[in-house]
Amino acid sequence: HHIRMISEGSCDTEDxxxxxxxxxxxxxxxxxxxxxxxxxxxxxxxTVQFRIPLEMTKFDVRNYLEKIYSVPVAAVRTRIQYCxxxxxxHLNQRVKRPDYKVAYVQLAQQQTFQFPDIFPEKDQxxxxxxxxxxxxxxxxxxxxxxxxxxxxGGVTEWFGL
Amino acid sequence: MAVxxxxxxxxxxxxxxxxxxxxxxPQCATQAFSRFHLxxxxxxxxxxxxxxxxNNRALHTSCVRKGLEExxxxxxxxxxxxxxxxxxxxAKQLRVxxxxxxxxxxxxxxKEKNMLLTVEQEAKRQRLPMPSPERLKKVxxxxxxxxxxxxxxxxxxxxxQTGQERGRPGEWRRNVxxxxxxxxxxxxxxxxxxxxRYKRRRFFEPSHxxxxxxxxxxxxxRSKMRKDKRQKRNQxxxxxxxxxxxxxx
Numbered sequence: 473h474h475i476r477m478i479s480e481g482s483c484d485t486e487d488x489x490x491x492x493x494x495x496x497x498x499x500x501x502x503x504x505x506x507x508x509x510x511x512x513x514x515x516x517x518x519t520v521q522f523r524i525p526l527e528m529t530k531f532d533v534r535n536y537l538e539k540i541y542s543v544p545v546a547a548v549r550t551r552i553q554y555c556x557x558x559x560x561x562h563l564n565q566r567v568k569r570p571d572y573k574v575a576y577v578q579l580a581q582q583q584t585f586q587f588p589d590i591f592p593e594k595d596q597x598x599x600x601x602x603x604x605x606x607x608x609x610x611x612x613x614x615x616x617x618x619x620x621x622x623x624x625g626g627v628t629e630w631f632g633l
Numbered sequence: 634m635a636v637x638x639x640x641x642x643x644x645x646x647x648x649x650x651x652x653x654x655x656x657x658x659p660q661c662a663t664q665a666f667s668r669f670h671l672x673x674x675x676x677x678x679x680x681x682x683x684x685x686x687x688n689n690r691a692l693h694t695s696c697v698r699k700g701l702e703e704x705x706x707x708x709x710x711x712x713x714x715x716x717x718x719x720x721x722x723x724a725k726q727l728r729v730x731x732x733x734x735x736x737x738x739x740x741x742x743x744k745e746k747n748m749l750l751t752v753e754q755e756a757k758r759q760r761l762p763m764p765s766p767e768r769l770k771k772v773x774x775x776x777x778x779x780x781x782x783x784x785x786x787x788x789x790x791x792x793x794q795t796g797q798e799r800g801r802p803g804e805w806r807r808n809v810x811x812x813x814x815x816x817x818x819x820x821x822x823x824x825x826x827x828x829x830r831y832k833r834r835r836f837f838e839p840s841h842x843x844x845x846x847x848x849x850x851x852x853x854x855r856s857k858m859r860k861d862k863r864q865k866r867n868q869x870x871x872x873x874x875x876x877x878x879x880x881x882x
Contacts, residue, residue: 491822501736501739501779505746505747505750506704506747506750507747507750507754508701508704508747508751508754509754509755509758510755510758520701523754537700540740540744541701541703541704541744542700543700543701588705588711589711590705590712590752590755590759591759591761592711592712594712594713596714
């Protein structure tokens, strides 16, 4: 029973059940999508957090990562996150936020993973004559105008003439 | 390690490089396949493809994360507002490819989709706009088209070899509400007459439901007629507003 491969077909309406003695279930084009997410709570250095489809199991996650991404997996734990059905739209109908499954994957061979910063601050060089460049220059001028006279040496404008 | 080269070289318009995923086991799925394909510049970009096995993405300092790096974009694209990408695969282009190529392309598209979903989620988390969200739609469309091509080929093969129209057997049945629907067979370890749960699911309409099937049929026909009449009326109105004589003049 441990060897059950990804048991969901490429057309998800198939029910792929296994009975003892049947050949190993395989699918050739998985439709599962894994999303790597930044953990909300602090996780151990070897733990990676994924959002996976509800139909996926721990064995499926292990096989998926090992076969497709060649990531050595030591352990997988999953939980289902229930999302609210309480919010209402402008017609006062309840709107369900879809549920999702979270998988905590621990890497084998003492590997570590730290979620990187995907949106670092990059100082943008706008091209000459573009709208953004003019806007930036305008904002710069505004800021310059708001600053007080540097010749006063930091003294407030309340005093003086 | 033997780098497996695929015969169908595809060009790409943007800077993304698809690297071989692991050094330990040769995985041919990710080698040099682009999800995006540009018809015109095929010849000029072939040479570029051949020098594309750059593995030096040595940004991360922790040990071996080659596999998980594929969940993220190229490091030079981090923080950009837009990322260039080409056109999605069309069905016409995909039909030319062999089954092996399609299989490998499926996995390339799958990994790309995972990467885009990761970036999308992180952008939502950081409350920043995702760079080039149209890439997701492109990948989804490419995958859908690939799926249609593969099912086409499977259907054709099955029809030729066995004469069966569908892969999964089924039949038309009538449910308790009088509606006729296509019931798809499931595999069971026991016959149906020993299956108590299956016997509770009735596939016939009781006699007191029979009048309602006729009524619902009448309702459906009425709505269809009304729709046709409405369309004819609309066409007539438009023809009166824009007569043919003025179109030709």
